[in-house]
Amino acid sequence: MKPSETDAPGDMPAKEFRAAAHEAADLIADYLEGVGAYPVLPKIVPGDVRRKLPSPPPEHGEAIGTILGDYKTLIEPNVTHWNHPGFMAYFAITGSGPGVLGEALAAGLNVNAMLWRTGPAPTELEETVCDWLRQMLALPPAFKGHINDTASISTMLALAAARHRLPGLEIRERGMAGRSDLPPLIVYCSDQAHSSVEKAAIALGFGMCNVRKIPCDDAFRMRLDALAQAVTEDCAAGRMPVAVVATAGTTSTTSVDPLRGAGELCKREKIWLHVDAAYAGSACVCPEFRALLDGLELADSIVVNPHKWLFTPVDCSVLFAREPQTLRDAFSLVPEYLRTADNGATNLMDYGVQLGRRFRSLKLWMVIRYFGVEGLRARIRAHVRLAQAFKGWVEREPEFELCAPAPFSTVCFRYVPTHLQSDPEAQDRFNERLLAEVNAQGPVFLSHTKLRGRIVLRLTVGNLRTQEEHLKTAWRLIREAVERNG
Numbered sequence: 098m099k100p101s102e103t104d105a106p107g108d109m110p111a112k113e114f115r116a117a118a119h120e121a122a123d124l125i126a127d128y129l130e131g132v133g134a135y136p137v138l139p140k141i142v143p144g145d146v147r148r149k150l151p152s153p154p155p156e157h158g159e160a161i162g163t164i165l166g167d168y169k170t171l172i173e174p175n176v177t178h179w180n181h182p183g184f185m186a187y188f189a190i191t192g193s194g195p196g197v198l199g200e201a202l203a204a205g206l207n208v209n210a211m212l213w214r215t216g217p218a219p220t221e222l223e224e225t226v227c228d229w230l231r232q233m234l235a236l237p238p239a240f241k242g243h244i245n246d247t248a249s250i251s252t253m254l255a256l257a258a259a260r261h262r263l264p265g266l267e268i269r270e271r272g273m274a275g276r277s278d279l280p281p282l283i284v285y286c287s288d289q290a291h292s293s294v295e296k297a298a299i300a301l302g303f304g305m306c307n308v309r310k311i312p313c314d315d316a317f318r319m320r321l322d323a324l325a326q327a328v329t330e331d332c333a334a335g336r337m338p339v340a341v342v343a344t345a346g347t348t349s350t351t352s353v354d355p356l357r358g359a360g361e362l363c364k365r366e367k368i369w370l371h372v373d374a375a376y377a378g379s380a381c382v383c384p385e386f387r388a389l390l391d392g393l394e395l396a397d398s399i400v401v402n403p404h405k406w407l408f409t410p411v412d413c414s415v416l417f418a419r420e421p422q423t424l425r426d427a428f429s430l431v432p433e434y435l436r437t438a439d440n441g442a443t444n445l446m447d448y449g450v451q452l453g454r455r456f457r458s459l460k461l462w463m464v465i466r467y468f469g470v471e472g473l474r475a476r477i478r479a480h481v482r483l484a485q486a487f488k489g490w491v492e493r494e495p496e497f498e499l500c501a502p503a504p505f506s507t508v509c510f511r512y513v514p515t516h517l518q519s520d521p522e523a524q525d526r527f528n529e530r531l532l533a534e535v536n537a538q539g540p541v542f543l544s545h546t547k548l549r550g551r552i553v554l555r556l557t558v559g560n561l562r563t564q565e566e567h568l569k570t571a572w573r574l575i576r577e578a579v580e581r582n583g
């Protein structure tokens with residue numbers, strides 16, 4: 098058909114898209130196959146990439162081949178390679194093959210599943226996949242999940258629901274500002290909890306000073322006696338406990354707070370228990386690691402990040418709620434233009450702040466189906482085995498120190514040379530230098546944290562490409578750096 102004069106210019110022609118999509122598929126496949134050849138950290142300084150990009154936008158369209166060429170030379174080499182087998186920093190992750198395909202297919206559909214009506218299959222797939230994950234984590238059927246971008250947002254939503262459940266405050270309607278009738282609202286977490294708890298307190302108006310950082314025991318687990326005492330003191334002073342955030346897999350050491358004890362205390366005191374299982378939740382697909390999270394089922398809400406250790410591309414965070422109705426009551430707001438007649442259907446916009454939502458369940462569905470629960474278990478177990486091997490190497494070297502128990506796939510350690518035994522500051526400087534030198538080499542990337550005030554190195558296994566040879570390389574580079582600086 099001949100185009101008319103009023104026709105809109107339209108999208109990339111289908112034929113051109115098909116050819117470019119094949120080219121992009123090759124780019125991705127080549128990248129995933131060869132990522133290990135890059136240094137994990139690009140050897141660039143801030144501003145290097147920006148300087149190579151034109152400052153004005155292109156006035157005229159460019160050939161897709163030129164754009165893909167620039168992607169290959171300018172973008173791909175200048176990212177930090179999270180899919181690299183030597184990526185052992187923070188929590189290592191994998192954008193696995195099936196997950197990448199799920200992302201691509203979701204981009205093609207470009208659905209916005211705010212309502213069932215605007216995304217029937219995405220809504221029902223999200224419900225189904227979250228229920229698969231619930232079963233994989235051996236949680237009771239009462240828990241219903243939905244997908245957010247990150248654990249930070251999941252935790253914020255959980256704390257908003259906890260606040261909403263408190264009787265008589267009417268914060269949804271009346272807000273918090275300028276109210277003399279509101280007591281300070283208190284959130285409890287351990288001194289090892291992720292900063293997202295405080296960020297949620299900032300966003301929700303609790304204030305950071307109302308986040309109680311409960312001290313930990315020798316294994317970096319929240320002390321229940323200290324928690325109970327803090328709750329008692331706050332209540333006696335007229336302050337109002339809102340929620341306890343227990344962590345299953347803390348960011349620094351992957352310690353697990355005593356969930357059963359925290360759950361019992363929360364039940365007794367009528368406090369909402371939110372469990373941040375962003376990292377270790379994935380390990381619960383293995384019964385032996387689920388046992389380390391005994392009492393998880395007592396939570397009112399739980400966050401698990403498949404984008405951390407369940408091989409799903411960033412971003413994908415599942416928030417489970419035991420009474421999803423509370424979350425709904427806290428957030429559901431339906432203007433006229435979003436009303437539909439689909440009675441009984443789930444409208445995912447009701448469970449949080451965002452209206453529009455990406456089709457994230459597709460990639461998680463593809464990951465779980467492709468690997469199968471058994472395959473996921475095998476991969477988690479392999480990662481734990483690798484990390485435990487590394488832990489053994491550290492333990493066998495007299496001047497290396499294991500700084501925390503390593504129940505999963507993360508090892509905290511440092512080097513304490515004999516001649517620096519009595520100088521903690523010098524020990525810190527030594528370990529910082531060690532880390533910088535190891536990371537500057539290229540094959541591996543480790544991160545650090547502070548435990549009991551001291552700098553500690555952190556190695557974590559979570560990428561599907563990581564094998565023993567990569568850990569051996571890390572260990573060799575660490576020891577060579579020690580020798581150079583010794």
Ligand SMILES: Cc1ncc(COP(=O)(O)O)c(C=O)c1O
Pocket residue numbers: 188246247248249250291293344346347348373375376402414
């Ligand atoms: C225990 C824990 N909770 C929450 C987060 C925040 O995760 P997200 O980046 O998904 O917000 C992290 C990040 O590493 C974490 O380690």
